[in-house]
Amino acid sequence: MAGRIWAGTLVAGVACLLVAAVSRVRRARARREAAMRRLCKRLPKVELHAHLAGCARLATITELAGEIAAPGARAHAALGKLTLDECFARFGAIHRALSTEAALKRVAAEVLADFAADGVRYLEIRTTPRALRDVDARGYVCAVLDSIGKFERDAGDRAMVVRLLLSIDRSGPIARADETVELAHTLRAERADARRLIVGVDLSGNPSKGRFVDFAPALARARAAGLPASVHCAEVEDHAEMDDVLAFRPARLGHALFLSAAHVEALRAAPIPIELCPTSNLTTLRRAHMREHPTAARWLLDDLRTTEAYPVSISTDDTGVFGTSASAELARVALELRLDPAHVAHLAARGLHDAFEPANSREMLTLRARCARDATIALALHAQELRGAWA
Ligand SMILES: [Zn+2]
Numbered sequence: 001m002a003g004r005i006w007a008g009t010l011v012a013g014v015a016c017l018l019v020a021a022v023s024r025v026r027r028a029r030a031r032r033e034a035a036m037r038r039l040c041k042r043l044p045k046v047e048l049h050a051h052l053a054g055c056a057r058l059a060t061i062t063e064l065a066g067e068i069a070a071p072g073a074r075a076h077a078a079l080g081k082l083t084l085d086e087c088f089a090r091f092g093a094i095h096r097a098l099s100t101e102a103a104l105k106r107v108a109a110e111v112l113a114d115f116a117a118d119g120v121r122y123l124e125i126r127t128t129p130r131a132l133r134d135v136d137a138r139g140y141v142c143a144v145l146d147s148i149g150k151f152e153r154d155a156g157d158r159a160m161v162v163r164l165l166l167s168i169d170r171s172g173p174i175a176r177a178d179e180t181v182e183l184a185h186t187l188r189a190e191r192a193d194a195r196r197l198i199v200g201v202d203l204s205g206n207p208s209k210g211r212f213v214d215f216a217p218a219l220a221r222a223r224a225a226g227l228p229a230s231v232h233c234a235e236v237e238d239h240a241e242m243d244d245v246l247a248f249r250p251a252r253l254g255h256a257l258f259l260s261a262a263h264v265e266a267l268r269a270a271p272i273p274i275e276l277c278p279t280s281n282l283t284t285l286r287r288a289h290m291r292e293h294p295t296a297a298r299w300l301l302d303d304l305r306t307t308e309a310y311p312v313s314i315s316t317d318d319t320g321v322f323g324t325s326a327s328a329e330l331a332r333v334a335l336e337l338r339l340d341p342a343h344v345a346h347l348a349a350r351g352l353h354d355a356f357e358p359a360n361s362r363e364m365l366t367l368r369a370r371c372a373r374d375a376t377i378a379l380a381l382h383a384q385e386l387r388g389a390w391a
Helices: 002-042 058-068 084-097 101-117 137-155 174-190 192-197 212-224 239-248 261-269 278-285 296-306 326-336 341-348 350-354 362-390
Strands: 045-051 120-127 161-169 198-204 229-233 252-255 274-276 312-314
Touching: 002 326, 002 341, 002 362, 045 101, 045 312, 045 326, 045 350, 058 084, 058 101, 101 120, 101 137, 120 137, 120 198, 120 362, 137 161, 137 174, 137 192, 161 174, 161 192, 161 212, 161 362, 174 192, 174 198, 174 212, 192 198, 198 212, 212 229, 212 239, 229 239, 239 261, 274 296, 278 326, 312 326, 312 341, 312 350, 326 341, 341 350, 341 362, 350 362
Parallel strands: 045 120, 120 161, 161 198, 198 229, 229 252, 252 274, 274 312
Antiparallel strands: none
16 A cells, blocks of 8 residues: 555656656747747848838728728738738738828838838838829839938938839739839939939739740840849749749849759859748748748758858748738748757848848948847847856
8 A cells, every 4th residue: 555655656756847847848948939039139130022012011001991992902901821812912902002102101111110120220122113193103113212211311321221122013014114124214313312222123923924034124124224133933833934034043033932953953053142031931832830931941951051051031021911020030930940049140131142232332331340240249148048048
């Protein structure tokens, strides 16, 4: 009897010790994850792939949609899992809500403030020029330039360097692509702020509509005039189109998700920087974890072990549509791919090397030094926090 009691007490004791050990490990993991999120928030970040309208605050779009009673706008205001088609339906609703110059300026001001508050130090924001109810496409771009100017005056360029890409919508007419490139040239010739702020073009829009080759001549004209292109590509499986994109050799690639072995080999041999947008990519591909992302582990882990790191930057794509931020995207990659803090700090500012702003400009030289200093401070704080957590 006494032996049975003793054995029972022993089992209960061991069970208690096990439960305590498991909960200690869980608490330690939660503390490490929270510390990593704080590191991602503190680190100076570079955002190269963000669409102005897609980054609008959902509350603002809902309010604007209510003001103008845009059909369908409210129906798309709730967040949820989205297919690629649903994303483009939501973009359509946002475009309908964003219908006046005042609305555009409000959204632009909020988007810039949100990125700056999140610790982004260099932002390339992209947008498709179009006529609104009260301004034409030129007026649209001028309104965005004015908003960036106001941000610079109010916040100072120490807060965040902002540059603008004009987007070409591949689902629209080719003639409009030519008009967009022409508009960029004209504005750069006429306005000093446009010459400084418009640094490139982007090809985007519904990947199941339009063909890259039809828009390549407009992108080539932009490139010849000193405006490099970032091209959304391989969002859907179309290896023939990806062949055409690689033959063109844009300055940067957006997403580049569906790549054949030959594409990967070609990119490794002659890298073109890739803008990865984790939550956007996983949402539209209906996948849940970064380990299931078609290319992230390859570019961020495999290549690092075997060769030099591939030029990849982490971006948000559309903070409003996907309910995310630059810090959240970085933390997602860091935690789900288990990156070490130094790698995360490198990744946060990696985009500085691939920015369209000239590398030797006064802003970039200052920015690089400041980002390096602030990343060192953030890493030191992170190490201190971890030591505290284990003490
Ligand atoms: Zn995009």
